[in-house]
Amino acid sequence: MSDSLNPCMTCGACCAHFRVSFYWAEADDAGGLVPVELTEPLSLLMRNMRGTNVREPRCVALQGEIGGCVSCGIYQHRPSPCREFEMSGEHGVLNEACDRARARYGLPALFHPSLPEMTERCPNPGASLPAEHVQSPG
Numbered sequence: 001m002s003d004s005l006n007p008c009m010t011c012g013a014c015c016a017h018f019r020v021s022f023y024w025a026e027a028d029d030a031g032g033l034v035p036v037e038l039t040e041p042l043s044l045l046m047r048n049m050r051g052t053n054v055r056e057p058r059c060v061a062l063q064g065e066i067g068g069c070v071s072c073g074i075y076q077h078r079p080s081p082c083r084e085f086e087m088s089g090e091h092g093v094l095n096e097a098c099d100r101a102r103a104r105y106g107l108p109a110l111f112h113p114s115l116p117e118m119t120e121r122c123p124n125p126g127a128s129l130p131a132e133h134v135q136s137p138g
């Protein structure tokens with residue numbers, strides 16, 4: 001295992017850029033994992049993480065300082081969009097959404113397809129959202 005620090009652990013930008021929404025039954029009051037008190041209703045069938053459906057989002061579960069040392073306070077119980085979102089460069093695939101979130105906080109893009117493939121896996125202390133779940137607030 002590499003000693004190098006995973007970029008997500010000093011980022012967290014995606015947890016403070018997108019609306020994190022998911023099917024309501026992912027909340028623990030419906031048999032899912034996500035603590036319902038950290039969520040709020042979004043529509044009849046959807047909920048979102050509290051703090052993410054505003055113009056300047058920041059997930060209520062995010063701990064630490066963006067661009068510093070960050071972690072997800074509900075990592076084992078985070079919703080599906082957070083599990084599925086991959087940092088740019090994971091498996092050699094560009095994730096423009098990761099780049100966009102990082103750029104908001106002045107953080108450089110992690111990857112360009114012309115560079116050698118990144119091999120570090122992202123444990124994603126703050127991860128998030130696949131494109132189909134990503135909606136910018138406001």
Ligand code: SF4
Nearest residue numbers: 008011012014087098
């Ligand atoms: S997935 Fe990208 S934006 Fe999200 S924490 Fe990791 S590096 Fe930052």
Ligand code: SF4
Nearest residue numbers: 015059072082126127
């Ligand atoms: S990974 Fe954790 S802190 Fe980040 S958006 Fe998901 S629940 Fe929130």
